[in-house]
Amino acid sequence: MNRVLTGGVLAVALTSSAIAQTDATVGLQLEPPHLDPTSAAAGAIDQVVYSNVFEGLTRFGPDGSVNPGLAESWEVSDDGLVYTFALRDGVTFHDGTALDAGDVVFSLDRARAEDSTNAQKALFEGIESVEAVDDTTVRVTLKAPQGQFLFNMAWGDAVIVAPESIENIQTNPIGTGAFKFDNWTQGDNISLVKNPDYWGEPAKLERVEFKFISEPTAAFAAMMAEDIDAFYSYPAPENLVQFDADPRFEVLEGSTEGETILAMNNKDEHFSNKLVRQAVSMAIDRQAIIDGAMFGYGTPIGTHFAPHHPDYVDLLSNSPHDVAKAKELLAEAGYPDGFSTTLKLPPPSYARRGGEIIAAQLREIGIETEISNLEWAQWLEEVFRGKNYGLTIVSHTEPFDIGIYARPDYYFQYDNPDVQALVEKLGVENDPDMRRDLAQDAQKIISEDYVNGYLFQLALTSVTNAKLKGIWPNAPTQAVDMTAVSWVE
Amino acid sequence: MRNLILGLALTSIFVAAALISFLWTPFDVTKLDIPNKLQAPGGAHLFGTDQFGRDIFSMIMVGARTSIAVAIVAVGIGMVIGVPLGLAAAARRNSWLDEFIMRGNDLIFAFPSLVIAIMITAVYGASAFNAIVAIGIFNIPVFARVSRSAALSLWQRDYILSARVAGKGAVRISAEHILPNITNLLIVQGTIQFSLGILAEAALSYVGLGAQPPLPSWGRMLAESQTLVSLAPHLALFPGFAIVLTVLGLNLAGDGLRDLLDPKLRVART
Numbered sequence: 001m002n003r004v005l006t007g008g009v010l011a012v013a014l015t016s017s018a019i020a021q022t023d024a025t026v027g028l029q030l031e032p033p034h035l036d037p038t039s040a041a042a043g044a045i046d047q048v049v050y051s052n053v054f055e056g057l058t059r060f061g062p063d064g065s066v067n068p069g070l071a072e073s074w075e076v077s078d079d080g081l082v083y084t085f086a087l088r089d090g091v092t093f094h095d096g097t098a099l100d101a102g103d104v105v106f107s108l109d110r111a112r113a114e115d116s117t118n119a120q121k122a123l124f125e126g127i128e129s130v131e132a133v134d135d136t137t138v139r140v141t142l143k144a145p146q147g148q149f150l151f152n153m154a155w156g157d158a159v160i161v162a163p164e165s166i167e168n169i170q171t172n173p174i175g176t177g178a179f180k181f182d183n184w185t186q187g188d189n190i191s192l193v194k195n196p197d198y199w200g201e202p203a204k205l206e207r208v209e210f211k212f213i214s215e216p217t218a219a220f221a222a223m224m225a226e227d228i229d230a231f232y233s234y235p236a237p238e239n240l241v242q243f244d245a246d247p248r249f250e251v252l253e254g255s256t257e258g259e260t261i262l263a264m265n266n267k268d269e270h271f272s273n274k275l276v277r278q279a280v281s282m283a284i285d286r287q288a289i290i291d292g293a294m295f296g297y298g299t300p301i302g303t304h305f306a307p308h309h310p311d312y313v314d315l316l317s318n319s320p321h322d323v324a325k326a327k328e329l330l331a332e333a334g335y336p337d338g339f340s341t342t343l344k345l346p347p348p349s350y351a352r353r354g355g356e357i358i359a360a361q362l363r364e365i366g367i368e369t370e371i372s373n374l375e376w377a378q379w380l381e382e383v384f385r386g387k388n389y390g391l392t393i394v395s396h397t398e399p400f401d402i403g404i405y406a407r408p409d410y411y412f413q414y415d416n417p418d419v420q421a422l423v424e425k426l427g428v429e430n431d432p433d434m435r436r437d438l439a440q441d442a443q444k445i446i447s448e449d450y451v452n453g454y455l456f457q458l459a460l461t462s463v464t465n466a467k468l469k470g471i472w473p474n475a476p477t478q479a480v481d482m483t484a485v486s487w488v489e
Numbered sequence: 490m491r492n493l494i495l496g497l498a499l500t501s502i503f504v505a506a507a508l509i510s511f512l513w514t515p516f517d518v519t520k521l522d523i524p525n526k527l528q529a530p531g532g533a534h535l536f537g538t539d540q541f542g543r544d545i546f547s548m549i550m551v552g553a554r555t556s557i558a559v560a561i562v563a564v565g566i567g568m569v570i571g572v573p574l575g576l577a578a579a580a581r582r583n584s585w586l587d588e589f590i591m592r593g594n595d596l597i598f599a600f601p602s603l604v605i606a607i608m609i610t611a612v613y614g615a616s617a618f619n620a621i622v623a624i625g626i627f628n629i630p631v632f633a634r635v636s637r638s639a640a641l642s643l644w645q646r647d648y649i650l651s652a653r654v655a656g657k658g659a660v661r662i663s664a665e666h667i668l669p670n671i672t673n674l675l676i677v678q679g680t681i682q683f684s685l686g687i688l689a690e691a692a693l694s695y696v697g698l699g700a701q702p703p704l705p706s707w708g709r710m711l712a713e714s715q716t717l718v719s720l721a722p723h724l725a726l727f728p729g730f731a732i733v734l735t736v737l738g739l740n741l742a743g744d745g746l747r748d749l750l751d752p753k754l755r756v757a758r759t
Binding site for chain 1: 519520521523524526540541542614615697701702703715716717718719720
């Protein structure tokens with residue numbers, strides 16, 4: 001009986017591979033806690049649903065540009081306060097209800113409400129009011145001119161949801177995207193199917209499955225066995241050499257918005273001293289960390305800004321690797337024999353491996369670190385919320401997130417009124433040249449203040465089947481946009 | 490006898506490596522040399538280098554130290570607490586004390602050591618010290634049981650009876666007459682627990698609950714080699730062999746010692 005069954009399965013497998021493939025399985029490292037991008041910070045949610053299931057007024061393109069989404073076009077008043085969006089005609093949600101201006105008002109009001117659980121409420125803070133002018137026109141009035149408004153509306157946290165389906169959004173997301181949510185096998189996979197009634201360019205794949213594989217070894221095996229067709233943001237850079245050498249696969253190398261930093265607790269007894277922070281910054285050998293922890297993938301940074309951003313300033317010269325100078329600075333700060341501190345590391349390999357390398361580099365200038373490896377929940381509790389740490393390594397993956405340096409209560413506890421003033425101005429400035437000046441000034445100040453040790457921009461390395469085309473090599477936002485992905489023979 | 494010699498030989502290699510590592514290792518295990526990472530065995534680095542360019546031979550030496558230290562202290566905790574408990578339980582056979590001690594032991598026995606370790610590290614954080622405590626706790630009931638059952642049969646002997654008649658208390662009898670007579674058994678059991686301790690330390694370090702970096706540990710070396718295994722298999726082979734050979738050596742030595750020391754077997758042989 002068994003043999004008969006195997007034969008049957010084999011026959012089915014053979015016939016299905018003979019016809020053109022229209023489905024794809026994509027491996028992801030993290031499973032989302034639920035599927036509502038508008039009520040949680042988890043990037044894993046956006047990876048599955050952004051652009052695939054849910055869309056916003058505007059949307060990010062693969063290069064990070066902001067393009068029209070559900071809003072076909074918009075007009076901005078001369079004073080920069082009133083945005084009038086013209087919605088696309090004939091857009092329907094997956095449950096058949098039509099998208100109208102009321103849904104947009106509902107979504108934005110819900111996100112900025114007093115009791116909203118949106119993870120990025122700051123995106124909506126500048127909104128004074130949202131009104132439906134008619135069925136397909138929405139008028140948003142801002143409290144003050146806002147440079148980033150269209151950019152903000154492209155975030156996964158700002159997607160348009162419908163009041164009709166909001167109740168079960170966490171388990172049954174109903175959006176307007178090119179794919180419909182199909183099924184979620186918890187702990188294993190989420191599948192999406194093509195939305196036949198999509199308003200725009202229809203998806204090329206009939207079915208997409210996101211499979212959650214947290215273990216790098218398992219990811220390697222699944223990819224090698226071709227159980228999965230792609231692995232987005234492949235977690236073990238050491239395997240990429242092998243994938244690269246194998247003609248069956250293609251390695252996509254891009255950049256993320258992830259500034260990987262050695263965060264220092266600016267209120268800690270040692271790191272409150274700028275000389276100590278400078279010493280630490282100069283003790284770091286970035287290239288050794290990139291080679292050792294990331295197997296060469298990553299770009300060194302000298303400040304908290306993405307090097308692919310046009311407003312980036314190269315400030316690496318502020319903290320060159322110079323052990324002798326670092327020792328001098330440490331002595332000047334009053335620690336000629338160094339000191340001991342804690343280095344608390346979250347699970348990703350950039351942190352765990354990078355941590356061992358940094359510990360060795362700091363030992364050279366006399367700073368002993370006590371390493372503790374933490375799970376994410378512990379890290380969030382102890383380091384991010386509790387601020388009970390000396391040093392930690394983490395990648396800040398939000399785009400354009402220099403604003404965190406204006407928050408004295410943020411986990412590295414940097415308090416500088418100059419940066420706060422710059423970030424505030426940046427929030428209301430519309431003129432691109434002025435914005436560049438402000439952003440560059442802020443980059444320079446935090447780099448010269450040695451707030452954190454700036455390590456490298458996290459590379460995004462994805463592995464795909466060589467015939468599967470269209471996966472974004474870069475990550476302008478947390479998204480695995482499958483709408484343009486297809487098989488090419 | 491052959492087992493004993495082979496076992497002791499294997500064990501002493503690793504003990505020697507651990508002792509020598511205090512004074513000398515071919516390379517500094519905390520020094521990273523990233524340009525020379527993942528070198529194959531041979532040449533300047535006998536066992537090759539790991540993903541950070543550290544010398545694997547040196548790491549195995551220092552790792553032996555970690556493993557042996559954790560196992561010795563853990564077995565020590567088990568003996569120091571477990572043996573008196575077992576002796577007390579035997580001295581007050583069938584009393585509430587006996588029941589209390591032995592049911593308590595059953596309770597600890599019912600927990601796998603890994604679960605205890607996870608519990609301890611969840612509360613106090615991961616470290617070699619906490620691994621020792623976890624493995625030590627797991628060793629207590631083993632020694633309590635062994636010493637109780639051995640002591641029970643001794644308590645029936647005539648010479649114990651005469652000691653009681655002579656007015657010696659239970660504590661003195663346990664210390665002066667029972668304990669010396671169960672030492673052989675404890676040594677054999679200790680050797681076996683020692684090998685289990687090394688395995689447990691490797692397991693805990695493998696899941697990240699044992700010795701923390703930069704202190705080398707065989708278990709963590711294995712864990713870290715996992716994603717690199719297809720690229721550099723020697724990263725997994727050497728710590729793997731180290732664990733296997735040490736445990737094998739200790740088990741052989743334990744078997745040999747039992748043959749040598751156990752009076753029952755000795756009688757059977759002659």
